[in-house]
Amino acid sequence: MSKTATYFTVIVIILVIIIALYFIIMAMNNQSANPVETINNIQTEAPAKTINISSSASSGSFLADANGKTLYYFVNDTVGKSNCTGQCQTSWPIFYSPNIVASSQLDISDFGQIKNENGQNQTTYYGWPLYYYAGDNAPGDTNGQGLQNIWFVVANPEYNVLLMNNPVSKIYLSDNSGKALYYFKSDIKGTATSDPLSKCTGACLATWPIFSAPGGGQITAPALLKISDFKEFTRPDGTSQLSYKGWPLYSYSKDIKSGDTKGDAFNNLWYLVKP
Template sequence: MKTSWRSASLAAGAVAVLALTTACGQDNGGGTPVSQNVGATAPAGGGYSGLGNPGYGTGAKEENSATRTATAGELTVADNPELGEVLTDSAGFTLYRFDKDTAEPPKSACDGDCAKAWPPVPADDATAGAGIDDSQLGEVTRADGSKQLTIGGWPAYRYAKDTKAGDVNGQGVGGTWYALAPDGKKAKLSSLPGLSVRHDTNLGDIIVDKNGMTVYRFLKDEAWPKPVSACTGACLAKWPAVAPVEANDTKGVKKKGLMSFTRPDGVKQQTVNCWPIYTFSGDKAPGDINGQGVGGTWYAVTPEGKPVGAPKQ
């Protein structure tokens, strides 16, 4: 939706202002109270949560050394209820890919501490099991000279925080790590529209994006007379702006005030009821609500665009 503030006549300007007032700015920032603010924290120095080493996660434990060194063996295809078909090693551990890598040509961008949290899968004895095309398997030589398994050209990793077969704790970490599908693509169900509504047992009906990730609002933003985001720089790295979504690519979301705008940095961002919306890099998998209540300024969004559980202002 575009509104001109340079109208040739005062009457046309008044109509434009009236139209925008009708579409935007009717929410006073208050939300529907809930019994608890799940995951609420109050980090010092700002309204967003700092995450150490963004992009690959931290906290790999030495007891997971077997995960870091084990060969892949015969690869298998597991059926995950949220992600569909997921590629695993012979022990059932999920294999992942990293968005900062490249597949053509294969190249790994994960070394040092990153490789401790995300152990590269050795190419030594990897073979294709049922449902996997052997031609998808390959290898890449890492900086240390070791051979790493590739799937569809993408270097394959395990996640040190997956402690048992079937775990998918690495899914979506940092917005750059995803479980591998058998063809090397990201494993995810593709049935969700750009924005839709999911019922959360703690928060009620909330908006999720096309990947099923929770959508949030920042109380320091503005919606009237036009959308303004107060989340920039390091904040935006932690709370990525949701890209524009066509109105017909939504389900259950209020259409009024459903628009996009261009941020000062040139990035286009989606709004609901004219309020800018974001995802949270600390949410690792669909259904996570780790951003809820962070700093007392970040809240999940109702289908009407209100912040769930936010204090009335």
């Protein structure tokens, strides 16, 4: 073979190698040129919701778990404390989710957790422990609603008037933080055609603050209570106050924690508001 032919063969081999290397480099560049696009094209599933919102004609809109099973609150509880123990938990198992993923209509900061007397973790909503009812079999069942007048679905939007219960005072009304609501015997009760008249004015209000209609006057309450029994009225000083069955509602400044009822029968003039 002549030197010219050998030289030509070497050139061809070099060109083939260069072309091959070019295509290899281009292929590698195509794989890594846009990593963001590659990542974005990966199908990722959103985390499953652990709290959903369900509804029914009889119970309205309420909280449910990931499988649509209804959640309840217990009027014997106080904020941050479960009083459902022993045999109670057989019928009313606790609800617990370590990582709350909620419907967009809910704020996860409203959820928390406690340890009950058995040392079990339990999820709370606005501080109230959450439960299932063993008698609910299918998603959306609300067989525990109003049971014994002490178990109720957890409403959405949340209740702004609640029911609470203790062995001494029995069932009474509270705000959604568990602070008891009172009426004043000296007030003039409202009627279907006239507003009530509050006789608690001036210094009295420092001890017995008025209870105003939360949420712009929209009342949400457990099923035992009739929304039509609540009415917002304007006091002589121009402030708004909520009444129940004609009686203006107040809290008591010396009730410090959820479940306190220190103002009941105070001076034989102030009493807890009963359903």
